[in-house]
Amino acid sequence: MKKIILTADRPTGKLHIGHYAGSLKNRVKLQNSGEYDKIFIMIADAQALTDNADNPEKVRQNIIEVALDYLSCGIDPQKSTILIQSQIPQLCELTFYYANLVTVSRLQRNPTVKSEIKMRNFEASIPVGFFTYPISQAADITAFDATTVPVGEDQKPMLEQTSEIVRKFNSVYGRTLVEPSILLPDNKASLRLPGTDGMAKMSKSLGNCIYLSDSADQIRKKVMGMFTDPDHLRVADPGKVDGNPVFIYLDAFSKQEHFDRYLPEYENLDALKNHYRRGGLGDVKVKKFLISVLEEELEPIRERRKIYEHDIPGVYDILKKGTEKALETASATMSRVKDAMKINYFEDRQFISEQIKKYSE
Numbered sequence: 001m002k003k004i005i006l007t008a009d010r011p012t013g014k015l016h017i018g019h020y021a022g023s024l025k026n027r028v029k030l031q032n033s034g035e036y037d038k039i040f041i042m043i044a045d046a047q048a049l050t051d052n053a054d055n056p057e058k059v060r061q062n063i064i065e066v067a068l069d070y071l072s073c074g075i076d077p078q079k080s081t082i083l084i085q086s087q088i089p090q091l092c093e094l095t096f097y098y099a100n101l102v103t104v105s106r107l108q109r110n111p112t113v114k115s116e117i118k119m120r121n122f123e124a125s126i127p128v129g130f131f132t133y134p135i136s137q138a139a140d141i142t143a144f145d146a147t148t149v150p151v152g153e154d155q156k157p158m159l160e161q162t163s164e165i166v167r168k169f170n171s172v173y174g175r176t177l178v179e180p181s182i183l184l185p186d187n188k189a190s191l192r193l194p195g196t197d198g199m200a201k202m203s204k205s206l207g208n209c210i211y212l213s214d215s216a217d218q219i220r221k222k223v224m225g226m227f228t229d230p231d232h233l234r235v236a237d238p239g240k241v242d243g244n245p246v247f248i249y250l251d252a253f254s255k256q257e258h259f260d261r262y263l264p265e266y267e268n269l270d271a272l273k274n275h276y277r278r279g280g281l282g283d284v285k286v287k288k289f290l291i292s293v294l295e296e297e298l299e300p301i302r303e304r305r306k307i308y309e310h311d312i313p314g315v316y317d318i319l320k321k322g323t324e325k326a327l328e329t330a331s332a333t334m335s336r337v338k339d340a341m342k343i344n345y346f347e348d349r350q351f352i353s354e355q356i357k358k359y360s361e
């Protein structure tokens, strides 16, 4: 079986280091491993509209931002197909048919949808489109026959729901769809990077992000203002490392070589953590180290972004070509699905000849 990747991001803002740690970094690695036959990277504008229906301009503006973030992180359009979701009508078609295989109570139980409804204060009036977006995500994944979906941990319930839809579809209509596997980051801290405010998830909707396109100065200010351990008031006080976002970011991004370069007095991250726990290590010192670590990772991304920012028509061309290519794959899947569901009235010659026979008897 071919190995195919699909992942997506909602164009609701620029991409942040949570996206990078949770998914984007992995995508670039997998892309360059040469182990995958096809890689589809989707800008999920239709999904973004499910909770931004009144703000299409925001979604429209952010398509190019997300595309610039992809390219500057090393997504290579020669190796990966970047596409725009709304331009592939088959994704709506698939969603419509898959909806018949999912119950309302199953959607209500989806933990990601549950927490996102809460976060958006949608409890009293949930848009139907938002409520059903796990179904459209199943359409996105299966339209491209994806075997592998590299995402952050928040997407686990979505992948489970997709697998259920695939199994249900295949059992009702015969083996047609490919069941995908989730690929989570190896690094535990990257599964769900917290926000700079200490909230459980860095998220565009919560405004607690360090963006890939932030300037060195913005990064410095954001890190210096980061939530740490509220009980660590004086340098001498013992501090908490668990749940402290500064240390979680170091878990996600620091490498041994960073210690050799910026903090040679500490052997490694464990030594730094132990000192913080004991007391006598101030937040400022740890934050300054984090700034250096992040700057090493983000500076080359920022520089590549500048190059693409000077060629916006070229970026739109990449999106157009990728979308056209993706359309071919999605229509092939759609034909297979229609055959399986017997909604291929005009293509099924045998069916037509049976009808002729029936009425001529």
Ligand code: ATP
Pocket: 008, 009, 010, 011, 012, 018, 019, 021, 022, 023, 150, 151, 152, 153, 154, 155, 190, 191, 192, 193, 194, 201, 202, 203, 204, 205, 206
């Ligand atoms: P929104 O608030 O609009 O939902 P978001 O910040 O959650 O935006 P998405 O576009 O929904 O971002 O997520 C895109 C991808 O990035 C998904 O694979 C998701 O798992 C991953 N991701 C997003 N935020 C994080 C995070 N804080 N840590 C790890 N992975 C993340």
Ligand code: MG
Pocket: none
């Ligand atoms: Mg999200």
